[in-house]
Every structure is written in structure tokens, then in C-alpha cells.
Amino acid sequence: MNKLLSFVICAVLFAGSCAAAPAASSIPPASSIAPTPTVLESTSSGTTSGTSTAATPSFTVPLASDDPNQIEWNVTTTEDVQPIRGSLGATIIGPQNIPIDQQNPDILAPPTTDAGSIPNIKWPFSLSHNRLQTGGWARQENVDVLPIATSMAGVDMRLEAGAIRELHWHSTAEWAYVIKGTTQITSVDQNGRNFVANVGPGDLWYFPPGIPHSLQATNDTADGSEFLLIFPDGNFNEDDTFLLTDWMAHLPKEVIARNFQDSISDWDDIPGQQLYIFPGTPPANADPVPDPQGQVPEPFAFNFSQVQPVQYSGGTAKIADSTTFKVSTQVAVAEITVEPGAMRELHWHPTQDEWGFYLEGAGRMTVFASSGNAQTYNFEPGDISFVPATFGHYVENIGNTTLRFLEIFNTDQFQDVSLAQWLALTPPALVKAHLQISDDTIAHFNKTKQVVVGPAQ
Known part of the structure; x- marks a missing residue:
């Protein structure tokens, strides 16, 4: 009986030591971790069980949060708007300009993914x-x-x-x-x-x-x-x-x-x-x-109004630059529409700043400025946005009507880089080593720009 008890105790202790995180000196670099089949369990986020070929997660950094970080209110809300997100923040007990706070929920109560500091990019x-x-x-x-x-x-x-x-x-x-x-x-x-x-x-x-x-x-x-x-x-x-x-x-x-x-x-x-x-x-x-x-x-x-826009799953886009409006050698424009629930895809412009103007609807944009700096802004008709060249960003429709805005550039030709297209055309093993995602996920990446993407099916 004593031998059996001792065996059980040893087994439990051994199992605990195996489950503990390895010491930092023993952690291999993420690029050397071999992909292994992983069984996915059913979760609240909608993942279904099955066999995947996702790479083993790296232990060098924590996993990204599943928090959707949606806006806390919008301009039509009648509730008390306060700088509170979940357990973070506290109420304002001093003076408050409520109309401005209602128009800028992601400045007053920023998403937890925002970090660092970016110069103001919005002007109404x-x-x-x-x-x-x-x-x-x-x-x-x-x-x-x-x-x-x-x-x-x-x-x-x-x-x-x-x-x-x-x-x-x-x-x-x-x-x-x-x-x-x-x-x-x-x-x-x-x-x-x-x-x-x-x-x-x-x-x-x-x-x-x-x-x-x-x-x-x-x-x-x-x-x-x-x-x-x-x-x-x-x-x-x-x-x-x-x-x-x-x-x-x-x-x-x-x-x-x-x-x-x-x-x-x-x-x-x-x-x-x-x-x-x-x-x-x-x-x-x-x-x-x-x-x-x-x-x-x-x-x-x-006659830009007569140009037929290109239809995408989440909206439309049309462009005028010196290739079509020949005299316009210093300014190019894209007119974008985004349907409710859709978004202007994650992208950046390689050489030119983007001066944006919002014509209809309600938009939300997170700007990534590298080095851990990201900030989210909200836009309504009459608002101006400005995104410096190479800064990653997107624009999502957070309203119930079509969002329409202009992207304007000091250049002779419109250019942008699509995040999804970049990853789709990069060797899959390299993408997996970075993001720990499966072959099936990578296979669904689109090799052509989607520009405006609709809600997931």
C-alpha cells in the first residue's frame, strides 16, 4: 500500500514538472519550432474541433488577446459616457464636454490594443x-x-x-x-x-x-x-x-x-x-x-462621378489619378464605400501620406505607427483624417448606413499594400513561423487585393 501511494505521489510531481514553462535559456527560437498537428477544441470564440497543422505556439511572448475591443458607445447613445473599459479607468468627476466625448469613444475609452503615443490625426x-x-x-x-x-x-x-x-x-x-x-x-x-x-x-x-x-x-x-x-x-x-x-x-x-x-x-x-x-x-x-x-x-x-466603381465583398472603390485624369500629376484619389459590418482592409501606402475626408456614415480607424504605437479614432461626415506614409491602418463601418469617404494623396498614381495579399504571396512556412496559424487558414488568404472586405461568412 505504501509503495502504491509513493508511486502515485511521484507520478503527480513528475507530471507537474513537465507542465511547467521551460526556463528561458531552454526555449528555442520561434523559427526553429517544428509545426505539429494540434487538436482544436470547441470554444466560445467559435473554433471547432478537428485536426489542424498550426505551428506550436512560441513561448517567447504571450498570445494575443481575444478581446474584440469594440466601441463602448456611439453618437446616438443616451447613457453616461465615461473613460471606463471593463475593469480599467474611472468616472470623470470634474467638468466634461459630453458631445465631444460621444463623438470620440475610442479616445475617451481606448481599446486595450492601443498603446504608446501618436500625434493627433483627426480634425473636424x-x-x-x-x-x-x-x-x-x-x-x-x-x-x-x-x-x-x-x-x-x-x-x-x-x-x-x-x-x-x-x-x-x-x-x-x-x-x-x-x-x-x-x-x-x-x-x-x-x-x-x-x-x-x-x-x-x-x-x-x-x-x-x-x-x-x-x-x-x-x-x-x-x-x-x-x-x-x-x-x-x-x-x-x-x-x-x-x-x-x-x-x-x-x-x-x-x-x-x-x-x-x-x-x-x-x-x-x-x-x-x-x-x-x-x-x-x-x-x-x-x-x-x-x-x-x-x-x-x-x-x-x-467626370469622376461617371467612373464605374469596382465591387468588393464589403463595398466599392474607384480611383482617379494621372493614368485617367492626365492633368492631375500631383493629386490622386480613391473614393471608398463600406457597408455596415464591413471594413476597408488592413493596408498601408508605401510612399505617400493619406489625407482622408468623410462624406457619409460612421467610421473607426486604428493607426499603427510601429514600435508598439497604435491609436484608434472615430470619424463622422465632415471629419478629416491624416495617415502618414507606411503607417498601417484600416477603416471599419460602425454605423447602420453606408460609410463613404475619400482617400487623397500627394502623388501622380495611387498605391497601397494589402496585408492579406502580402501574407498570401509569402512562403507559407514563413507565415506559420510568425503567426502560429494553420495551413488551412493560410490557404484562405486572398492573393488579390480585396480593398473592402465584408463580414466573415
């Missing part, structure tokens, strides 16, 4: 100073309000029907996306070739640096037009525009008269200061002035 146009004029307004975003956005700046501009954004030019290129209404654009290039076009909702225009132009809302709709302007320089300031009336107001009339070879009295009524935006009569047509030099060789406008 609602916080931009608005320049009010008779006939319209303009508000801008640049490095003054979003310091990380050094490569691009944006302006949201509104013109009442007939109102004119006066003849002007910039030291940078000007790219535009029409949000509502129709805008008539005019221009003359350095060789005296002119251009006129009416640009409607979802369409684009582009003027190279230094090329003079004007913008005027038509009366196609009673409201006139509103459009987004992008300038490929984060230091751009709309107030630094070269305006026709501003220049003329700072010239002696005698010089003006000699330039145009007429009398000073012909210039008696020119404005004494800039007009910027002012009321006007809606244009009757889009006919250019007869021009002995002819029209510009490449149109300054592009």
Missing part, C-alpha cells in the same frame, strides 16, 4: 475658422490646426447660386471634389489656351501651380455648390492666394492703363480691395471665349 472642419463673405464662405485645414499633415491642406468652400470665387492663382496645384451642386470653372494656361467646364457632384477639377482660374456656382440647384479643395502642401493658407482684385488695388492706375493701352478713366470703378467671394449672375452656358491659341490639350475637369 466644424472646428475650423470660417471666413464668411457675401455669397458664400470658406474654412480650411492646414498644419496650423493639424500639425502632422505636412504634405496636404484642405479647404471646404460654399458658393451660393451665381456667386464667384474670384479670378486667382496659387503657388501650389489646386485639386477639387464637388460635394453638392454644380460649379463652373474657367482657366487660361501659360500658352494662352483657355478652358471652361461645368463640374457636377462627385466630379473633379485640377489646376497646375500658377495657372489662373475662377470658380462660380451655377443655378442648376437653388443652393449653388459646395466643394472640397486640396493643395499638395500642408503649409498652404487660403488667405495667401494671388487674387486679381487684390493685385489691381495695389497698382497705380496709370500703370494699369499703360498695360492695357487705354485711359486711366476706364479704370475708375475697380475695387479698392480684394473681393475673394462675391455675388454674381449665374453663367448662361459653358462656352469658352473664342481663342486663336485653342483649348488646353488636357481638360482641367474629370
Whole structure:
């Protein structure tokens, strides 16, 4: 009996010593751990039993958490919003700006996967100073309000029907996306070739640096037009525009008269200061002035609204860059739609920053900046996002309606790298050594970009 008892005790102690984690000096590197068949048990996360070829987990680091880290509330919530996630955090007992906290749940109560620090990448146009004029307004975003956005700046501009954004030019290129209404654009290039076009909702225009132009809302709709302007320089300031009336107001009339070879009295009524935006009569047509030099060789406008988007499992995408809109050599755009429950796939842009603008719906983005730094942000219509080149990110639809946004780049051609495609085209053994996943899982990776992925089936 004593021998039997001693045997049992020894067996238990031996089993316990085998189950204990090995000493650090005895742990082989993850790449040397041979894949072994593993039986998967049924779990609450939905894993089913069966034989898999997943590699043995490495003991060098802990396994990733299964916590879904979903948002704690949304903008429609009526509950008390507090910086609490599970057992972490505590209530605010001092002053609280509740509307801002409701719009930014992942800043007030960040996911546990967030870590480190990333400069702010979000700016709502609602916080931009608005320049009010008779006939319209303009508000801008640049490095003054979003310091990380050094490569691009944006302006949201509104013109009442007939109102004119006066003849002007910039030291940078000007790219535009029409949000509502129709805008008539005019221009003359350095060789005296002119251009006129009416640009409607979802369409684009582009003027190279230094090329003079004007913008005027038509009366196609009673409201006139509103459009987004992008300038490929984060230091751009709309107030630094070269305006026709501003220049003329700072010239002696005698010089003006000699330039145009007429009398000073012909210039008696020119404005004494800039007009910027002012009321006007809606244009009757889009006919250019007869021009002995002819029209510009490449149109300054592009019917982006007529481009057929590519359909993916979770939404759509369409692109305009210099391969299709030839004159647009400094700005490219992708217009993305994401259906509820779907996401713009995990990706990054290899060489160019992404300036984003949200048009419809509610989005959520986590930005990965390397070295353990990641932060999650929430976006609504009118919000701007900025993701530096090479930063990994995604955008998921967290609302009940279609999410629609623009990805804009200071480049001649759109480029992105898909995480799923990268792993699908990498030798499977190498992927398994990193992620400890099975051959079956790797076999389901898509070798073509999915861009917008739907919910798992």
C-alpha cells in the first residue's frame, strides 16, 4: 500500500514538472519550432474541433488577446459616457464636454490594443475658422490646426447660386471634389489656351501651380455648390492666394492703363480691395471665349462621378489619378464605400501620406505607427483624417448606413499594400513561423487585393 501511494505521489510531481514553462535559456527560437498537428477544441470564440497543422505556439511572448475591443458607445447613445473599459479607468468627476466625448469613444475609452503615443490625426472642419463673405464662405485645414499633415491642406468652400470665387492663382496645384451642386470653372494656361467646364457632384477639377482660374456656382440647384479643395502642401493658407482684385488695388492706375493701352478713366470703378467671394449672375452656358491659341490639350475637369466603381465583398472603390485624369500629376484619389459590418482592409501606402475626408456614415480607424504605437479614432461626415506614409491602418463601418469617404494623396498614381495579399504571396512556412496559424487558414488568404472586405461568412 505504501509503495502504491509513493508511486502515485511521484507520478503527480513528475507530471507537474513537465507542465511547467521551460526556463528561458531552454526555449528555442520561434523559427526553429517544428509545426505539429494540434487538436482544436470547441470554444466560445467559435473554433471547432478537428485536426489542424498550426505551428506550436512560441513561448517567447504571450498570445494575443481575444478581446474584440469594440466601441463602448456611439453618437446616438443616451447613457453616461465615461473613460471606463471593463475593469480599467474611472468616472470623470470634474467638468466634461459630453458631445465631444460621444463623438470620440475610442479616445475617451481606448481599446486595450492601443498603446504608446501618436500625434493627433483627426480634425473636424466644424472646428475650423470660417471666413464668411457675401455669397458664400470658406474654412480650411492646414498644419496650423493639424500639425502632422505636412504634405496636404484642405479647404471646404460654399458658393451660393451665381456667386464667384474670384479670378486667382496659387503657388501650389489646386485639386477639387464637388460635394453638392454644380460649379463652373474657367482657366487660361501659360500658352494662352483657355478652358471652361461645368463640374457636377462627385466630379473633379485640377489646376497646375500658377495657372489662373475662377470658380462660380451655377443655378442648376437653388443652393449653388459646395466643394472640397486640396493643395499638395500642408503649409498652404487660403488667405495667401494671388487674387486679381487684390493685385489691381495695389497698382497705380496709370500703370494699369499703360498695360492695357487705354485711359486711366476706364479704370475708375475697380475695387479698392480684394473681393475673394462675391455675388454674381449665374453663367448662361459653358462656352469658352473664342481663342486663336485653342483649348488646353488636357481638360482641367474629370467626370469622376461617371467612373464605374469596382465591387468588393464589403463595398466599392474607384480611383482617379494621372493614368485617367492626365492633368492631375500631383493629386490622386480613391473614393471608398463600406457597408455596415464591413471594413476597408488592413493596408498601408508605401510612399505617400493619406489625407482622408468623410462624406457619409460612421467610421473607426486604428493607426499603427510601429514600435508598439497604435491609436484608434472615430470619424463622422465632415471629419478629416491624416495617415502618414507606411503607417498601417484600416477603416471599419460602425454605423447602420453606408460609410463613404475619400482617400487623397500627394502623388501622380495611387498605391497601397494589402496585408492579406502580402501574407498570401509569402512562403507559407514563413507565415506559420510568425503567426502560429494553420495551413488551412493560410490557404484562405486572398492573393488579390480585396480593398473592402465584408463580414466573415
